[in-house]
Amino acid sequence: MTDATALVQHLNSDFSAGHDAVPARVNGTASPAIEQALAHPDLAEPIAAALAYAVVRARGAVRVAELGTCPADRVRPLRRAVERIATERAKAEAVCGPLRRPAQRASHRLGRSLKQTPARAVLPAAHRQTLVTACAELGLHADAFSVPNQRNGAWAQSRGLFGSVPSEAVRELAARDDTEFVAALLHDARMAEDERLGHHLIVERWNRLSATALAWGPYAIANAERRAVSRPLHARRDVLDALEDAYEDLAVLTCRAGEAKYRAFRLTCQVRELTVTGKRASVAAAAHRRAHELLQVSHPEELAEIAEAVRAHQVDCPFRADGCPDCQRVVLKGLSGQCQEAPGSRPEPTSPPQPTDASGPGVTYASFGAEERYxxxxxxxxxxxxxxxxxxxxxxxxxxxxxxxxxxxxxxxxxxxxxxxxxxxxxxxxxxxxxxxxxxxxxxxxxxxxxxxxxxxxxxxxxxxxxxxxxxxxxxxxxxxxxxxxxxxxxxxxxxxxxxxxxxxxxxxxxxxxxxxxxxxxxxxxxxxxxxxxxxxxxxxxxxxxxxxxxxxxx
Incomplete structure (x- = not known):
C-alpha cells in the first residue's frame, strides 16, 4: 500500500483527521500530500460531510461573536469565512451527485441485458406484469426482484439476502419507537457514535428520522440565545459557552444526517445488487429472460424495434465486447418517441391552477376587489x-x-x-x-x-x-x-x-x-x-x- 493510498484511507476512516484536513484546504494551509489525497473520488462524500460540519461551526462562531463583546470589525471576517465555506460545500455537493448516479443506474439494470433494459422503459406496465408471470413460473415471490423504496434492509433480511444474523443490540434498537430512536440519534451526536446505526436493518430508519433529530439542535441554540439576550453583555460568558456547545451538536447532527442519507442510498444499491447476483444471478437472468420472451409474444412490434435499435448501436460501440454495460441511455435516446417511462424522465410542467376557495368552485382572487382580495x-x-x-x-x-x-x-x-x-x-x-x-x-x-x-x-x-x-x-x-x-x-x-x-x-x-x-x-x-x-x-x-x-x- 502506497503512502498516498494509506492517507486516503486514514482521512476516510478518521472523523477528526478529515474534519481538520478539509478546512485546512479551504483556508489554503493544507500540505501538498493532503491536497492530493483530498482530490481522490473516494473522499468526495466525506469532504461534503466535513464541510457541512464546518459551515455550521462557522455560523456558530459568528453568532457567539454577535452576542458577545466582539467588535464589529472582528465579526466581519467571521462572516466572510462562512460564505467561503458555504461556497466550498456547494461545490462538494455538486461533485457528489455525478459520482452517485453511475451506481444508481447500475443497480437499476442489474440482471438485465441491453435489449431487456429498454423494454422495461418503453413498456413499463407490460414489463412488470410479464416479470410477475415469469417469477410465478419459476416458483419465486411476485416481488422477488422489486426492491421496495422503504424498509429495503428489512425486506432483504427477510429474504435471506444478508447472510449475517442481526445482533441482540441491533434488534433492540430496531424495536424502539420513533421517540426513543430519535433519543438514540441525539445521544449518538452528543455523547458517543453508535455503530449500530450503520446496520442494514437500521440505516433507512436513521435516514428517515435524522431530520427530526436535527431539529433539536436549533432548539438548544434557541434556548441558549434566549438566556444570552436576557442578560447584560458582561454576564453572558457561561451562556455563550452553552451556545457554542449547541452549535457543535447541530454541526455533528448535520454531518450525521448527511451520512445517513448516503448510507441509505448505498444500501438501496446494495440490496438491488444482491437480488440478482451471487447464487441468485442465474435465477434472476432466467426470470428476466422469460419476461422478455413473454413480451415478444404480447408486443412483437415494439420488441422488434428495440432489437433493431440495439443492433444499430452496437455496430460502432467500443464497449460491445463487454455487453455495452452503460449504453442503455444511448439506445433509449433513439427510442425517445416510444418511451413511456424513461429513467429520469419527468412530466412536462404545467401552469399552476388559479387558487380557488374550497367552499365555492370558480371563486378566484380576480373575483374580488381591492378591499376584499384577502x-x-x-x-x-x-x-x-x-x-x-x-x-x-x-x-x-x-x-x-x-x-x-x-x-x-x-x-x-x-x-x-x-x-x-x-x-x-x-x-x-x-x-x-x-x-x-x-x-x-x-x-x-x-x-x-x-x-x-x-x-x-x-x-x-x-x-x-x-x-x-x-x-x-x-x-x-x-x-x-x-x-x-x-x-x-x-x-x-x-x-x-x-x-x-x-x-x-x-x-x-x-x-x-x-x-x-x-x-x-x-x-x-x-x-x-x-x-x-x-x-x-x-x-x-x-x-x-x-x-x-x-x-x-x-x-
Whole structure:
C-alpha cells in the first residue's frame, strides 16, 4: 500500500483527521500530500460531510461573536469565512451527485441485458406484469426482484439476502419507537457514535428520522440565545459557552444526517445488487429472460424495434465486447418517441391552477376587489371578526416570531420555538386566535394565514378534536400546548388560507410584526427601535380600519 493510498484511507476512516484536513484546504494551509489525497473520488462524500460540519461551526462562531463583546470589525471576517465555506460545500455537493448516479443506474439494470433494459422503459406496465408471470413460473415471490423504496434492509433480511444474523443490540434498537430512536440519534451526536446505526436493518430508519433529530439542535441554540439576550453583555460568558456547545451538536447532527442519507442510498444499491447476483444471478437472468420472451409474444412490434435499435448501436460501440454495460441511455435516446417511462424522465410542467376557495368552485382572487382580495371565501361566518396572522423563523435557531393584525385595529406579537416555518405559522394562528378570544369573549373569528400547512393542520385538529392529528407538522411542545388550549374554542374559530404577499394591509402588518418579534428575540434589534417600529405599524392599522368598523379597542 502506497503512502498516498494509506492517507486516503486514514482521512476516510478518521472523523477528526478529515474534519481538520478539509478546512485546512479551504483556508489554503493544507500540505501538498493532503491536497492530493483530498482530490481522490473516494473522499468526495466525506469532504461534503466535513464541510457541512464546518459551515455550521462557522455560523456558530459568528453568532457567539454577535452576542458577545466582539467588535464589529472582528465579526466581519467571521462572516466572510462562512460564505467561503458555504461556497466550498456547494461545490462538494455538486461533485457528489455525478459520482452517485453511475451506481444508481447500475443497480437499476442489474440482471438485465441491453435489449431487456429498454423494454422495461418503453413498456413499463407490460414489463412488470410479464416479470410477475415469469417469477410465478419459476416458483419465486411476485416481488422477488422489486426492491421496495422503504424498509429495503428489512425486506432483504427477510429474504435471506444478508447472510449475517442481526445482533441482540441491533434488534433492540430496531424495536424502539420513533421517540426513543430519535433519543438514540441525539445521544449518538452528543455523547458517543453508535455503530449500530450503520446496520442494514437500521440505516433507512436513521435516514428517515435524522431530520427530526436535527431539529433539536436549533432548539438548544434557541434556548441558549434566549438566556444570552436576557442578560447584560458582561454576564453572558457561561451562556455563550452553552451556545457554542449547541452549535457543535447541530454541526455533528448535520454531518450525521448527511451520512445517513448516503448510507441509505448505498444500501438501496446494495440490496438491488444482491437480488440478482451471487447464487441468485442465474435465477434472476432466467426470470428476466422469460419476461422478455413473454413480451415478444404480447408486443412483437415494439420488441422488434428495440432489437433493431440495439443492433444499430452496437455496430460502432467500443464497449460491445463487454455487453455495452452503460449504453442503455444511448439506445433509449433513439427510442425517445416510444418511451413511456424513461429513467429520469419527468412530466412536462404545467401552469399552476388559479387558487380557488374550497367552499365555492370558480371563486378566484380576480373575483374580488381591492378591499376584499384577502378573503377568498363565500362562507365567512356572519359577524365574524377577521384576524390575519403571520410568522417568521431564523436560520439555525428554533426561535420564531409571530404577529397578527385584526380588522378592529388591534395587533399583537410574540416569540416561541418552532422546528419549521409551518410549525411557526401554527403558533401564530393559535396565538392570534387565543388573544382575540380573550378580548371578545362571545364573538366568532375568522383567522387567515398564508401557510397551507398550518391551515390544514389546525383544521384537522378542529375537525377531529385531536391535537395528535397535527403531529406531522408539530414537533416541539410549544405548538402542541397552544393547539390544546385552542381546541375547546374550535366552534368559534374558522381558519382559512390567505394568499401572501399580495399587498393586503393586515397581512403586511402581521408579517412586519413577526419579523420584528424574531429580530428582538434573537437580540438583533434594540428594544427601543423595535418598540417604535411596532408603534408605527399598529398606528397605521388602527387609522385604516377603525373608521370602517366600529369595534372596541383591545387593551
Amino acid at each position: 378573503a377568498v371565501l363565500n362562507d365567512i361566518p356572519g359577524g365574524a371578526r377577521v384576524v390575519v396572522s403571520d410568522a417568521a423563523i431564523g436560520e439555525d435557531s428554533a426561535l420564531c416570531g409571530y404577529g397578527w393584525a385584526a380588522e378592529d385595529g388591534t395587533t399583537g406579537h410574540g416569540d416561541s420555538m418552532a422546528s419549521t416555518s409551518g410549525e411557526a405559522e401554527i403558533i401564530g394562528v393559535c396565538a392570534a386566535a387565543l388573544t382575540a378570544l380573550t378580548t371578545h369573549a362571545n364573538d366568532e373569528f375568522l383567522v387567515l394565514c398564508d401557510s397551507r400547512q398550518a391551515v390544514d393542520a389546525v383544521q384537522e385538529v378542529e375537525e377531529h378534536g385531536d391535537v395528535t392529528r397535527a403531529q406531522e407538522a408539530v414537533l416541539f411542545p410549544e405548538a402542541g400546548e397552544l393547539l390544546t388550549r385552542l381546541l375547546p374554542y374550535a366552534h368559534r374559530i374558522t381558519v382559512r388560507w390567505l394568499k401572501g404577499h399580495i399587498g393586503h394591509d393586515l397581512n403586511e402588518a402581521a408579517e412586519a410584526l413577526a419579523g420584528l418579534a424574531l429580530r428582538q428575540a434573537r437580540g438583533r434589534i434594540a428594544e427601543r427601535t423595535a418598540h417604535r417600529a411596532r408603534a408605527r405599524t399598529t398606528s397605521r392599522i388602527a387609522t385604516q380600519y377603525l373608521p370602517r368598523r366600529s369595534m372596541p379597542h383591545a387593551a
